[in-house]
Amino acid sequence: MSVDAIFQSILERKRSDIAPLVQAEIDAGTEISVILNDGLIGAMDVVGRQFGDGLLFVPELLVAAETMKTGLEVLRPKLVGSEITNRGTVVIGTVQGDLHDIGKNLVSMMVEGAGFAVVDLGVDVAPERFLEAAREHRPQVVGLSALLTTSMPAMRRCIELFEDAEIDVKIIVGGAPVNQEYADEIGADGYGSDAPGAVRLIKRLVTET
Amino acid sequence: MFSETPDIVPFGTSSRRELLTQTQLDTLQGGTLRLLDEVGVRFPSRRALELFAEHGARVDWEEEIVRIPPDLVRDAMSTAPRSFVLGGREERFDLLLDGCHSYVATDGTGVHVVDLETRRIRASCKEDVAMMARVCDALPMVSFFWPPVGAQDYGATAPLHQCHAGLTNTLKHVRGGMTVPPRLAPYVVEMATAVAGGAGALRKRPPVCANFCTIAPMSQDGDSIDNALMYAEAGIPMSFMAMPTMGSTAPATPLGALVMGDAEVVSGMVLVQLAFPGAPVIHSNLVSLMHPRTGGYVADVPIPTGWISVQMAHAWGVPSLGGGSLSVGSPEVGWSAGLDSGIGALTIPLYGGEICGDLGLTGGSMILYPELIILQHEACCFAYELLEGFEFDEADMALDVIAEVGPRGHFLSQKHTRKHIRDFRLPPAEGADGLPRDPQEAALEEFKRLHETHRPRPLPDEVLAELDRILAAADRESEGMG
Ligand code: B1M
Numbered sequence: 001m002s003v004d005a006i007f008q009s010i011l012e013r014k015r016s017d018i019a020p021l022v023q024a025e026i027d028a029g030t031e032i033s034v035i036l037n038d039g040l041i042g043a044m045d046v047v048g049r050q051f052g053d054g055l056l057f058v059p060e061l062l063v064a065a066e067t068m069k070t071g072l073e074v075l076r077p078k079l080v081g082s083e084i085t086n087r088g089t090v091v092i093g094t095v096q097g098d099l100h101d102i103g104k105n106l107v108s109m110m111v112e113g114a115g116f117a118v119v120d121l122g123v124d125v126a127p128e129r130f131l132e133a134a135r136e137h138r139p140q141v142v143g144l145s146a147l148l149t150t151s152m153p154a155m156r157r158c159i160e161l162f163e164d165a166e167i168d169v170k171i172i173v174g175g176a177p178v179n180q181e182y183a184d185e186i187g188a189d190g191y192g193s194d195a196p197g198a199v200r201l202i203k204r205l206v207t208e209t
Numbered sequence: 210m211f212s213e214t215p216d217i218v219p220f221g222t223s224s225r226r227e228l229l230t231q232t233q234l235d236t237l238q239g240g241t242l243r244l245l246d247e248v249g250v251r252f253p254s255r256r257a258l259e260l261f262a263e264h265g266a267r268v269d270w271e272e273e274i275v276r277i278p279p280d281l282v283r284d285a286m287s288t289a290p291r292s293f294v295l296g297g298r299e300e301r302f303d304l305l306l307d308g309c310h311s312y313v314a315t316d317g318t319g320v321h322v323v324d325l326e327t328r329r330i331r332a333s334c335k336e337d338v339a340m341m342a343r344v345c346d347a348l349p350m351v352s353f354f355w356p357p358v359g360a361q362d363y364g365a366t367a368p369l370h371q372c373h374a375g376l377t378n379t380l381k382h383v384r385g386g387m388t389v390p391p392r393l394a395p396y397v398v399e400m401a402t403a404v405a406g407g408a409g410a411l412r413k414r415p416p417v418c419a420n421f422c423t424i425a426p427m428s429q430d431g432d433s434i435d436n437a438l439m440y441a442e443a444g445i446p447m448s449f450m451a452m453p454t455m456g457s458t459a460p461a462t463p464l465g466a467l468v469m470g471d472a473e474v475v476s477g478m479v480l481v482q483l484a485f486p487g488a489p490v491i492h493s494n495l496v497s498l499m500h501p502r503t504g505g506y507v508a509d510v511p512i513p514t515g516w517i518s519v520q521m522a523h524a525w526g527v528p529s530l531g532g533g534s535l536s537v538g539s540p541e542v543g544w545s546a547g548l549d550s551g552i553g554a555l556t557i558p559l560y561g562g563e564i565c566g567d568l569g570l571t572g573g574s575m576i577l578y579p580e581l582i583i584l585q586h587e588a589c590c591f592a593y594e595l596l597e598g599f600e601f602d603e604a605d606m607a608l609d610v611i612a613e614v615g616p617r618g619h620f621l622s623q624k625h626t627r628k629h630i631r632d633f634r635l636p637p638a639e640g641a642d643g644l645p646r647d648p649q650e651a652a653l654e655e656f657k658r659l660h661e662t663h664r665p666r667p668l669p670d671e672v673l674a675e676l677d678r679i680l681a682a683a684d685r686e687s688e689g690m691g
Contacts, residue, residue, distance in 0.1 A: 051502075054502050056502075057501040057502060058456070058457075058499065058500075058501055058502070058503075058504050059456065059501075099424055099430060102454060102457045102458060102499070102504065102506075103504070105457070106504040149320050149332075149359050149361045149367070150359075150364070150365060150367055150368075153364065176320070176575060177320040177321075177575075194503065195503075195504065
C-alpha cells in the first residue's frame with residue numbers, strides 16, 4: 001500500500017485530485033494514521049521546508065495547505081472517536097483594538113498546513129472572546145497577534161484573564177512590534193518572530209504538553 | 210536664547226511629468242466608480258451609514274456596506290477643495306496645497322529607535338518625537354512633521370502625546386490627529402484650537418492635520434470614520450490613506466491595487482463631503498507588495514504606483530499625500546538605504562504630489578535611525594539643486610573670461626573664479642581636509658550638533674499651560690476607559 005499519490009498531489013498542489021485519492025486509500029484499507037501522517041502531514045512538512053528554503057511562494061503554500069485540508073475533510077469522519085488526531089488545535093486572533101491581519105493570516109495558514117486544526121477568531125478580538133473560544137475548542141495553544149504598540153497591552157490583559165480562569169493552555173504572541181523580551185514580561189509561553197517560527201514554536205509546545 | 214527656524218523649501222512642479230494619459234486616468238476612475246457602485250465599501254459606523262442613506266446611497270444595514278452611485282460620488286467630490294492651507298506656527302511655515310508645490314514630510318509612526326548614545330535598538334518614547342521635531346525644525350527641506358515614532362511611554366493617549374511633542378518642538382505643521390479611540394479625539398481638536406489661537410483661526414490655518422487608514426479590501430475602520438467626521442466639523446484637514454498590499458489585501462497587479470485603494474479613499478472623502486461640504490481632504494494611496502517568499506511588507510517596489518496615485522488624486526480635484534518617497538525597506542542604513550533615498554528624492558519633483566518624501570525610517574516604516582534624516586535631507590537638497598536650483602544666466606557663459614585666458618592658460622587666478630568658486634555646495638560627508646568620511650558617521654555628528662544646539666522658539670506660556678491641561682484631562686479620561 002502506498003500514499004505516494006496523496007503525498008504527490010499535495011506537493012504538486014492538485015486540489016481537485018486529492019479527495020478521490022484519499023477515498024481510494026480508505027477503501028483499499030490503508031491505515032488511517034498512515035494516510036494522515038505519511039500522506040497529508042508528511043507532504044506538508046516537505047512543503048513547509050520548501051517554503052522555508054525560498055522555493056515556494058506564499059500563494060503556492062496556501063494552495064498546498066488547502067489541498068491538504070481537502071484531503072483531511074475526507075478523512076475526518078474516520079478520525080472522530082479514534083485515537084488518531086491531527087497535531088492539535090490552535091486558537092488564533094488579532095487582539096482587541098487592532099485590525100492588522102496579514103501576518104496573523106499567514107501564521108494561521110502555515111500552522112494549518114503543518115497539520116493543526118486552527119480556529120481563527122479574526123481581528124479586534126476581546127480577551128473574553130479568546131477565553132470563550134479556548135473553553136469551546138480546548139486548544140493546546142492560543143496565539144495572539146498585535147501590530148500596534150497601543151494594542152499590545154491587550155495581550156497582557158488576555159494572559160491575565162487566562163491565568164485567573166486557570167485554563168491550561170499555552171499562550172504565544174507575535175507581530176512586528178512584539179519581541180521575546182515583551183513576551184517574557186507579560187508571561188507568554190512563547191514568541192514567534194515569523195510564520196515558520198510560530199509553527200516551530202507551536203510544534204515544540206504541543207510536544208511538551 | 211532661541212534658534213531661528215529657517216524658511217521651509219518646497220519643490221516646485223516645473224519638473225513634473227504625467228505618466229498616464231487622460232484616457233487611462235478616465236479608465237481608472239471609471240473602475241473606481243464601478244467598485245463603489247457595485248461592490249461597495251464597509252462602513253462600520255452608524256452615523257456614516259445614516260449619512261449615506263440620507264443622500265441616496267444604497268445601504269446594506271446588516272453587512273454595513275454602502276454602495277454609492279457614480280453621480281453621488283461625483284457631486285460629493287466636486288465640493289472637495291482643490292487647494293487649501295496647512296498651517297505652521299508662522300505664515301512662512303504654511304503649506305499651500307495647490308498642485309504647484311511638493312512639500313517634504315517625515316515618515317511615521319515607527320516603533321523602534323536606534324538609540325543616539327548606546328546605538329542599541331529600543332522601544333520609542335515621547336522624547337524621541339521631541340528630539341526629531343527639534344532637529345527637523347532646523348532642516349529647511351522638511352516642511353511637514355509626522356511624528357516619526359510612537360510615544361510608547363504613554364498608553365492609549367500616545368498619539369496625543371506625539372502630537373504634543375510635535376507642536377511644542379517645531380514651528381512646522383504637525384500631523385497630529387492619528388487614530389485614537391473616538392472619546393479621545395476631542396482632545397486633538399482642543400490642542401489644535403489652543404495652538405491656532407481659536408476655532409476660527411484653526412479653520413484658516415490648521416496647525417494639525419489627521420490621517421485615517423482605510424482597511425483593504427474595501428472597508429473603513431469605524432473609529433477612524435467617527436473621528437474623521439469630528440475633525441471635519443472642526444476644520445482639521447485629513448488624509449484618507451489606503452495601503453493595499455498586492456497579493457494579500459489587494460489584487461496582485463498594480464492597477465488592481467490602485468483602483469481598489471482609490472475606491473476606499475474616495476469613499477471616505479465622499480462621506481466627509483456629504484457631511485461637511487468643502488471640508489479639506491487629502492488623497493493617499495500607498496500600494497505595497499506582499500513579499501512572495503515571506504509575506505512581508507515591501508513598500509519600495511520599482512513600479513510607479515506612487516506616481517499614478519498622485520495623478521489619480523489630482524484627477525479627483527484634491528491634493529495628494531504620497532508620491533515620491535525616500536522610505537527605506539531594509540532595516541539598516543546601508544547601500545540600499547542610499548539607493549532608496551537617492552532615487553526617492555529625485556521622484557518627488559517628477560511625480561509632483563503635494564506632501565511626500567517619508568523621511569527618517571528604515572525597515573518598512575518601523576525603525577528610526579536618527580541620523581538618517583540628515584542623509585535623506587541631503588538627498589532632497591541634491592535633488593532640489595539639480596532640478597530646481599539651476600538658473601540660466603547668459604553672463605555665466607563667461608565668454609570674456611575664456612577669451613582673456615585663451616588657449617593653454619588656466620582660470621585659477623581669475624577674479625571671475627574667485628567670485629564664483631563658493632557657489633558650489635561640497636559633498637557634506639567630507640572632512641575639512643577634503644577627504645571623504647563615512648557618511649553615516651558624519652550625519653550622526655551633524656544630528657547630534659543640531660540636537661544639542663537648535664532650540665526652536667517655544668509656544669507662549671499660556672498655550673503651553675493649556676496644552677498641559679488638555680493632555681492631563683485626556684490621560685485621566687483614558688485611565689477611566691481602563
Ligand atoms: C500568535 O503567534 C504569532 C506569531 C508570529 C506572528 C503573529 C502571531 N503575528 C504576526 N507574526 C509574525 O509573522 C508574520 C509573518 O512573518 C509577521 O506578521 P507582520 O504583520 O509583522 O507582517 C506581515 C506579513 C506584513 N506586514 C503588514 O501587513 C503590516 C505592514 C504595515 C505597513 C501596516 C499595514 C499594512 C496596515 N496598517 Co498599520 N501597518 C503597519 C505596518 C508597518 C510594518 N512594516 O509592519 C503599522 C503596524 N501600522 C501602524 C498604524 C499607526 C496604523 N495602521 C493602521 C492600519 C493599517 C492598514 C489597514 C492600512 C494595513 C493593515 C491591513 C491588514 N489587513 O492587516 C491603523 C490602525 C488600524 C487598527 N485599528 O488596527 C493605523 C493606526 C494608521 C491610521 N492612522 O489609521 C503603525 C503602528 C505604529 C505603532 N505605534 O504601533 C505601523 C508600524 C506603520 C507605521 N509606521 O505607521 C510577523 O510579525
